[in-house]
Amino acid sequence: MSDAHDKRLSRREALAGMFTVSTAALVGCGGGDPSPDAAMGLDAGMDPDATREADAGRDAGPEWDAGPPPTGAFQHGVASGDPHADSVILWTCVSEQAGPVSVSWEVSASPEFGAIVTNGTFDTDASRDFTVKLEASGLEPATTYFYRFRLGDQVSPIGRTRTAPTGAVERLRFVVCACASYAHGYFHGYRRIAERADLDAVIHVGDYIYEYGSGEYGDVRDYDPPHECVSLEDYRRRYRLYRQDRDLQEAHRQHPFITVWDDHESADNSWSGGAENHQPATEGAWADRVQAAAQAYREWLPFRETAEGDRLRLFRTLRYGDLVDLVILDTRIWARDEQGAGATDPVLMDPTRTLLGTDQETWLFEQLRSSTAQWKVICQQVMMAQLPLFLNTDAWDGYPAQRQRLFDFLADNPTGARSDVVVVTGDIHSSWANDLTTAPADPLAYDPETGMGSLAVEFVTPGITSPGAGMALEDILRRRLPTEAPHIKYFNLWRRGYVVLDVDASRTQGAWFHLDDVTSVAGGAESFASAWETATGTNHLVESDSPAAPRADAPPLAPG
Secondary structure, three states, X not given: XXXXXXXXXXXXXXXXXXXXOOHHHHHHHHOOOOOHHHHOOOOOOOOHHHXXXXXXXXOOOOOOOOOOOOOOOOXXXXXXXXXXXXXXXXXXXXXXXXXXXXXXXXXXXXXXXXOEEEEEEEEEOHHHOOEEEEEEEOOOOOOEEEEEEEEOOEEOOOEEEEOOOOOOOOEEEEEEEOOOOHHHOOOHHHHHHHOOOOOOEEEEOOOXXXXXXXXXXXXXXXXXXXXXXXXXXXXXXXXXXXOOOHHHHHHHHHOOEEEOOOOOOOOXXXXXXXXXXXXXXXXXXXXXXXXXXXXXXXXXXXXXXXXXXXXXXXXXXXXXXXXXXXXXXXXXXXXXXXXXXXXOOHHHHOOOOOOOOHXXXXXXXXXXXXXXXXXXXEEOOOOOXXXXXXXXXXXXXXXXXXXXXXXXXXXXXXXXXXXXXXXXXXXXXXXXXXXXXXXXXXXXXXXXXXXXXXXXEEEEOOOOOOOOOOHHHHHHHHHHHHHHOOOEEEEEOOOOEEEEEEEEOOEEEEEEEEEOOOXXXXXXXXXXXXXXXXXXXXXXXXXXXXXXXXXXXXXXXXXX
């Protein structure tokens, strides 16, 4: 194995490495070994007895038979995404075709398809990897629809989607998820998401696929292709593999997805001009690799495409009546400058360095300025809150000038129009609930009890399967963070899962649900871990007693 390959492998454990660098110093400062509770992986900020009670009540997990691999024309399932009030994107892929085909589609308000609301045909061929991606329009707002595709006498699975509301909205529910390393386990989290009938949409903030070869990062399941993805065909094969996973198929079948990429849809720790896991000498020009990754992403994900020249523009806004604007950012490839080399790298203090680019920053500020929704939910990839104990230059900590400009914009808020800002984040394979403030450790700038000085809040979702830093540091961080990072209200470094985001006029709540095991087919039991909420007008997190109750009037799931 080459030195370059060894280096890439070590950085693929970026999160674990970020924490491990300072472990010895932390133990020396904190004294002693981690407590038994920490070794059990108890969540920071939770009462140990309460956590044990929650674990005792954990349900048994999904009991279902995946059956044999799918066959026929629609082996990769169906999907929908990017809901508007009157339209939604529908998707499928025609399997095992040699030449062009015409696929018919239809949408109904009932799973029996007694009355067809809209229908049509779509021509596909090898130039788009036989994917079908279209806008179904003429729909009613805040309505659940069912859809399916036909090729000759073959009929796809029935999909279920939901349009966005207009006008006054009482309540919305989303799932936020990220980071699904196929090689690290089974997608039980997607199955549990699929079972939630009351969701308006699933917000996936990136690392939908991973580019590595088999055995390079995780060894529970093998990849196709078995080597690292570099070419267009490589990325297409990787999406084909992912979309044959029955758990992922079911999540897409039951809910519309709102997606944006992070780094592994192209290569680890990517930026606008390259990536840590890209070697031009052996893997070609970075621009060619990004173009290949972007084309496969366009083909296989159900989002509304916007191109500027040959560049894929993923930042966009989706509106959910007067309650929520989802403001989606690309913090990864659009204009990101290269990451700094570490905490002492003087480039970090360069005020011209950017994570978003001037055009995307200007666009973001205009979205926040002009929004008439009560809640502005910024959907993005990397952790925005400061983590002073371990500098992660891949996150907003590595771009402090860009973050300060955003914080200054939020602070300059004389009319209240930009209040009630929530940030949802992935990437870091762990769970965090954070107040967002300019100076977390300065009592004159921020009061962790009252929230004075907090400008927004952040919910960070763990990975569906991707591994975090491990449970050994839980106790150490519990002792250090209250004084050195009091804006961090909750964290868990090692459990996989997702966040349920529940929004109404009075508050937004983020509730973490964690999985007990992702490495066995029989795993997948989940438990409620913790919930935190911000009341309107406060931009400050307080702990909730329990997760928000599911909707009692949820529409039926699509029949299987």
